[in-house]
Amino acid sequence: MxxxxxxxxxxxxxxxxxxxxxxxxxxxxxxxxxxxxxxxxxxxxxxxxxxxxxxxxxxxxxxxxxxxxxxxxxxxxxxxxEALPSTEVSAAAKTFTLWLQMHADDPGQRRLPMAGEEHALSFEKIARQATRGNWHHRAVLDELVRLKLVTELDDGHVELSADGFVPHADLQSMLAFLGDNTRDHLLAAVSNVTGDRPPMLERAVYAKGLTLQDCETIHALVRQRWSTLHHELTEQMNRAVDTAEGTAPGRMRVGIYTYFENADETAGAGGPRS
CATH class of the missing domain: 1.10.10 (Arc Repressor Mutant, subunit A)
Structure with missing residues (x-):
C-alpha cells in the first residue's frame, strides 16, 4: 500500500x-x-x-x-x-467548425457573402444551421472577428483567417479550452488506470535524441494528419447529433497533442524530474 x-x-x-x-x-x-x-x-x-x-x-x-x-x-x-465559459456550447465555435468543414470539402468556400439568396451559401446560413437559429449571425460574426478567426471585408464578404478554433486573441477562451481539453484527456487516462469502464483510446509515441528541426518536421506531419481526421470526425459527429436531434445524453471529445522542447536547456534550468 x-x-x-x-x-x-x-x-x-x-x-x-x-x-x-x-x-x-x-x-x-x-x-x-x-x-x-x-x-x-x-x-x-x-x-x-x-x-x-x-x-x-x-x-x-x-x-x-x-x-x-x-x-x-x-x-x-x-x-x-465558474469563471470560464464552457467550450461545449459556444455558438462561435459551432459556426466556425461547420464553416471549416465546408471549406475542407470545397476550398473555394474560404470566402463567403455575409448574407445571400435563400438557396445560396452564406455566413448567415452557416450560422443559422450551426446554432439551430438560436443566435443572430451578426452576433456570432462579431465574436469570431474579435477572436481574429474571421475577417470581415468591405465588400460584404467574410473570410476564414484561421485553420482551427484556437482563439489566441482571447485569454479567457484559451484558458477555457486548456481546462476542458486537458480535463477530458486526463479523465480518459484516469479511467484507464482505475478500470471504471472499458479502456478508452489514450496513446502517445515518444522519442529522444532528435534535432529541433526533426521535431518541427514531425509536428507539421501531425498537423497535416490531424486536419484530415478532424474533418472526418466532425462530419460523423454532426450526423450523429442531427440524427439524435441533439437530445441524446452522450458527450464526446477527441483530441490530439504534440509537445517538444530542448531537453538540455530544460535540464539545465532545473526542469521536470517527476
Missing part, C-alpha cells in the same frame, strides 16, 4: 507540474491554490460517496475520505462561481 501511494503521488506530481507552472506564470499564489485543492477534494469525495449510494455524505465521511479536518470541511459553505 505504501508503494502504491508513492506511485500515485509521483504520477500526480507529473500531472500537476504544468498546472503549477501555469498558476505561477499567471499570478496564482499558494492561498488560491490551497483553496482550489480543498474544494476539489471535497467535490470529488462527494462524488465517490454518491457513487456508493450515499446521496448526502456527512462531514465525518468527507473528512475521513479527504484527510481534511471537520472544521475545513464545514467551512466550505458554497460552490465557487
Amino acid at each position: 505504501e508503494n502504491q501511494l508513492a506511485w500515485v503521488q509521483s504520477a500526480c506530481a507529473r500531472v500537476l507540474r504544468p498546472v503549477i507552472r501555469l498558476a505561477l506564470t499567471m499570478g496564482l499564489k499558494h492561498p488560491q491554490l490551497d483553496e482550489l485543492l480543498r474544494n476539489l477534494l471535497l467535490e470529488e469525495a462527494r462524488r465517490l460517496w454518491q457513487a456508493e449510494g450515499v446521496a448526502q455524505p456527512n462531514i465525518s465521511q468527507l473528512s475521513v475520505t479527504t484527510g481534511l479536518n471537520r472544521k475545513a470541511v464545514t467551512a466550505k459553505v458554497r460552490e465557487p462561481a
Whole structure:
C-alpha cells in the first residue's frame, strides 16, 4: 500500500507540474491554490460517496475520505462561481467548425457573402444551421472577428483567417479550452488506470535524441494528419447529433497533442524530474 501511494503521488506530481507552472506564470499564489485543492477534494469525495449510494455524505465521511479536518470541511459553505465559459456550447465555435468543414470539402468556400439568396451559401446560413437559429449571425460574426478567426471585408464578404478554433486573441477562451481539453484527456487516462469502464483510446509515441528541426518536421506531419481526421470526425459527429436531434445524453471529445522542447536547456534550468 505504501508503494502504491508513492506511485500515485509521483504520477500526480507529473500531472500537476504544468498546472503549477501555469498558476505561477499567471499570478496564482499558494492561498488560491490551497483553496482550489480543498474544494476539489471535497467535490470529488462527494462524488465517490454518491457513487456508493450515499446521496448526502456527512462531514465525518468527507473528512475521513479527504484527510481534511471537520472544521475545513464545514467551512466550505458554497460552490465557487465558474469563471470560464464552457467550450461545449459556444455558438462561435459551432459556426466556425461547420464553416471549416465546408471549406475542407470545397476550398473555394474560404470566402463567403455575409448574407445571400435563400438557396445560396452564406455566413448567415452557416450560422443559422450551426446554432439551430438560436443566435443572430451578426452576433456570432462579431465574436469570431474579435477572436481574429474571421475577417470581415468591405465588400460584404467574410473570410476564414484561421485553420482551427484556437482563439489566441482571447485569454479567457484559451484558458477555457486548456481546462476542458486537458480535463477530458486526463479523465480518459484516469479511467484507464482505475478500470471504471472499458479502456478508452489514450496513446502517445515518444522519442529522444532528435534535432529541433526533426521535431518541427514531425509536428507539421501531425498537423497535416490531424486536419484530415478532424474533418472526418466532425462530419460523423454532426450526423450523429442531427440524427439524435441533439437530445441524446452522450458527450464526446477527441483530441490530439504534440509537445517538444530542448531537453538540455530544460535540464539545465532545473526542469521536470517527476
